[in-house]
Amino acid sequence: MRAALYTEFQGSIDIVDLPDPVALPDGVVVRVEATGLCRSDWHGWMGHDPDITLPHVPGHELVGTVVEVGAAVSQWKVGDRVTVPFVAGCGRCEPCLKGDEQVCANQFQPGFTAWGSMAEYVALRYADRNLVRVPDEIDDITAALLGCRFATAYRGVVAQGRVRAGEWTAIHGCGGVGLAAIMIAHAYGARVVAIDPDSRARVLAAAIGADVVMSDLESLPDALRESTDGGPHLSIEAAGDPVAVAASVASLRPRGRHVQIGLLPANHTSIPMGTVIGRELQILGSHGMQAHRYPEMMEMILDGRLQPQHLLTRTITLSEIPQALPEMGHAKEAGVTAIDRMGG
Ligand SMILES: NC(=O)c1ccc[n+]([C@@H]2O[C@H](COP(=O)([O-])OP(=O)(O)OC[C@H]3O[C@@H](n4cnc5c(N)ncnc54)[C@H](O)[C@@H]3O)[C@@H](O)[C@H]2O)c1
Ligand SMILES: [Zn+2]
Ligand SMILES: [Zn+2]
Numbered sequence: 342m343r344a345a346l347y348t349e350f351q352g353s354i355d356i357v358d359l360p361d362p363v364a365l366p367d368g369v370v371v372r373v374e375a376t377g378l379c380r381s382d383w384h385g386w387m388g389h390d391p392d393i394t395l396p397h398v399p400g401h402e403l404v405g406t407v408v409e410v411g412a413a414v415s416q417w418k419v420g421d422r423v424t425v426p427f428v429a430g431c432g433r434c435e436p437c438l439k440g441d442e443q444v445c446a447n448q449f450q451p452g453f454t455a456w457g458s459m460a461e462y463v464a465l466r467y468a469d470r471n472l473v474r475v476p477d478e479i480d481d482i483t484a485a486l487l488g489c490r491f492a493t494a495y496r497g498v499v500a501q502g503r504v505r506a507g508e509w510t511a512i513h514g515c516g517g518v519g520l521a522a523i524m525i526a527h528a529y530g531a532r533v534v535a536i537d538p539d540s541r542a543r544v545l546a547a548a549i550g551a552d553v554v555m556s557d558l559e560s561l562p563d564a565l566r567e568s569t570d571g572g573p574h575l576s577i578e579a580a581g582d583p584v585a586v587a588a589s590v591a592s593l594r595p596r597g598r599h600v601q602i603g604l605l606p607a608n609h610t611s612i613p614m615g616t617v618i619g620r621e622l623q624i625l626g627s628h629g630m631q632a633h634r635y636p637e638m639m640e641m642i643l644d645g646r647l648q649p650q651h652l653l654t655r656t657i658t659l660s661e662i663p664q665a666l667p668e669m670g671h672a673k674e675a676g677v678t679a680i681d682r683m684g685g
């Protein structure tokens with residue numbers, strides 16, 4: 342198969358021929374039809390993810406067709422069209438048994454703990470527990486976004502954030518995750534204020550449902566409190582910047598909820614804990630979304646309340662990955678990029 346491979350962190354990425362993967366007993370092999378280019382792929386290539394061993398094939402936001410099924414898999418067959426949450430749970434550990442595969446103790450992550458989907462084929466583990474059927478009405482590019490950013494935003498806003506109609510939700514960072522969070526919060530009837538220093542991102546944010554947009558002003562907490570009658574009820578950090586974390590927590594109204602989705606440098610200390618105590622704030626993490634929570638999101642996509650395709654600003658070929666992935670460090674496209682021609 343053709344695949345994008347790197348042999349050192351921050352080194353060159355090459356399109357190479359590799360042996361086709363083989364299905365493990367609990368897994369499947371999927372022919373990749375499309376895959377997203379996510380900020381976490383860039384973090385991986387930079388060397389920020391201890392799960393990655395070299396050489397490595399990135400890619401974790403995929404849709405494709407099952408072409409081989411492991412001997413112990415009972416729920417899936419060749420020809421099924423599927424996506425998979427980027428955190429696939431083992432199904433046997435304590436969190437998995439409680440339905441929390443997104444924090445599984447033995448998690449399989451394509452493109453992190455194993456080779457991923459920036460290739461013509463990808464092997465996935467724990468198939469019965471984690472694959473998600475993709476209806477024909479959802480096209481490949483839209484479906485690819487459901488493996489990570491859109492689903493992660495859905496869990497962050499709905500399950501962890503407990504978004505409510507009429508309440509103010511602030512979204513810090515309007516990249517793939519943040520734009521999805523804006524669309525989802527808006528669909529649930531929240532009033533949305535979106536923050537991003539990039540003017541192109543703010544234009545997209547306004548177009549998909551933000552009521553108010555702001556750049557990362559130095560006086561952001563004050564500006565946020567002013568425009569939301571006393572501070573957001575819910576604030577989502579989807580930037581991965583300690584500055585945004587601090588602004589998010591500082592701006593919340595009493596008993597407000599901060600949900601951390603963006604990945605941060607190790608040992609950052611930007612959460613003002615005095616404020617957390619004094620206002621009884623809730624600080625929550627959010628990590629992917631488990632497969633059994635996909636149906637409610639799929640239903641909203643099928644009836645048009647959510648339109649992930651509106652986040653897409655660019656499609657590229659597999660051959661363009663060696664340039665596009667490192668470029669995210671300095672010249673990132675606004676919106677979402679997906680790879681939809683794996684042979685190209
Ligand atoms: N927790 C999870 O399960 C999970 C899943 C997917 C992605 N992530 C992480 O979420 C983050 C967002 O991912 P993405 O793909 O949307 O990234 P992205 O690079 O597409 O978007 C990030 C956006 O944040 C903006 N930004 C930077 N500093 C800011 C600040 N101080 N205030 C407001 N906005 C700021 C940037 O201009 C950019 O538009 C990344 O850290 C990614 O690794 C986490
Ligand atoms: Zn598990
Ligand atoms: Zn991702």
